[in-house]
Amino acid sequence: MARLKTQAGTADHAPSETSEQYAARVTGHSRSFGETHVLKSIDLEISPGEFVVMLGRSGCGKSTLLRSLARLDPSPAGEIQTSGRASVAFQEPRLLPWRRVRENVELALLNTSQRGSRRELAEQTLAEVGLTDKVDSWPRQLSGGQAQRVSLARALVSNPSLLLLDEPFSALDALTRIDMHQLVIQLWRHHSMAVLLVTHDVDEALALADRVVLMDQGRIMHTWPIDLPRTDRAPSRPEVAGARAEILQALGVQPLPRNPNRNPLGKQGAA
Numbered sequence: 461m462a463r464l465k466t467q468a469g470t471a472d473h474a475p476s477e478t479s480e481q482y483a484a485r486v487t488g489h490s491r492s493f494g495e496t497h498v499l500k501s502i503d504l505e506i507s508p509g510e511f512v513v514m515l516g517r518s519g520c521g522k523s524t525l526l527r528s529l530a531r532l533d534p535s536p537a538g539e540i541q542t543s544g545r546a547s548v549a550f551q552e553p554r555l556l557p558w559r560r561v562r563e564n565v566e567l568a569l570l571n572t573s574q575r576g577s578r579r580e581l582a583e584q585t586l587a588e589v590g591l592t593d594k595v596d597s598w599p600r601q602l603s604g605g606q607a608q609r610v611s612l613a614r615a616l617v618s619n620p621s622l623l624l625l626d627e628p629f630s631a632l633d634a635l636t637r638i639d640m641h642q643l644v645i646q647l648w649r650h651h652s653m654a655v656l657l658v659t660h661d662v663d664e665a666l667a668l669a670d671r672v673v674l675m676d677q678g679r680i681m682h683t684w685p686i687d688l689p690r691t692d693r694a695p696s697r698p699e700v701a702g703a704r705a706e707i708l709q710a711l712g713v714q715p716l717p718r719n720p721n722r723n724p725l726g727k728q729g730a731a
Contacts, residue, residue: 504680515673529545553611594610594703616647621653672703
């Protein structure tokens with residue numbers, strides 16, 4: 461098992477201000493649809509402030525597990541535990557076209573105790589994602605990247621301890637994806653929350669994760685801790701290239717020669 465190591469104390473993990481031992485804990489969780497067993501006795505723990513990226517082929521159960529963590533699907537008592545609020549952003553922004561941008565973000569506050577300051581909180585969160593000038597826009601007036609930023613703002617506005625991201629960048633162009641990677645890292649560090657990102661992109665996983673988890677046929681099969689600072693994860697670095705080759709092999713993919721000049725986090729990397 462590859463482990464991308466660095467000197468002690470130099471990895472750029474998000475600081476955690478909670479005394480909880482975990483942000484999320486999954487214990488023996490299974491999920492079936494008819495005769496199809498999608499999840500098979502999953503065990504997974506996510507630490508406070510940890511950034512976990514989950515990889516796997518289509519249909520392996522990644523999104524089903526994320527939905528269980530988000531409490532969108534039922535689960536037996538004790539199998540899914542979270543230490544605080546969990547919020548989710550999906551591949552599609554899922555904005556209501558008849559509500560303005562600010563109103564779409566405010567919807568996430570309907571079942572919280574923040575009712576008296578919804579407008580202010582929504583506008584503050586939209587400023588965090590760089591959309592101050594789009595507060596009163598309609599969803600149809602947004603680009604794909606802007607719509608995904610609104611979706612992120614809606615997930616963040618309730619101050620979750622766990623942010624769940626289900627392939628939120630897969631429909632974006634390459635340059636917009638780099639911008640979104642950098643934005644998510646900035647938000648993760650600022651909010652000191654745990655993140656679980658589901659993706660098919662191995663390079664995205666290596667660029668963003670503290671830990672990469674691979675699912676196959678409804679089970680967690682491999683885990684790769686990544687301790688390098690994100691600014692030191694150039695594709696040409698031997699540890700990164702080695703981990704990439706090992707992950708692709710575990711996925712059953714023959715790796716192609718890697719362009720050493722392509723950094724998924726951009727030339728400057730992420731803070």
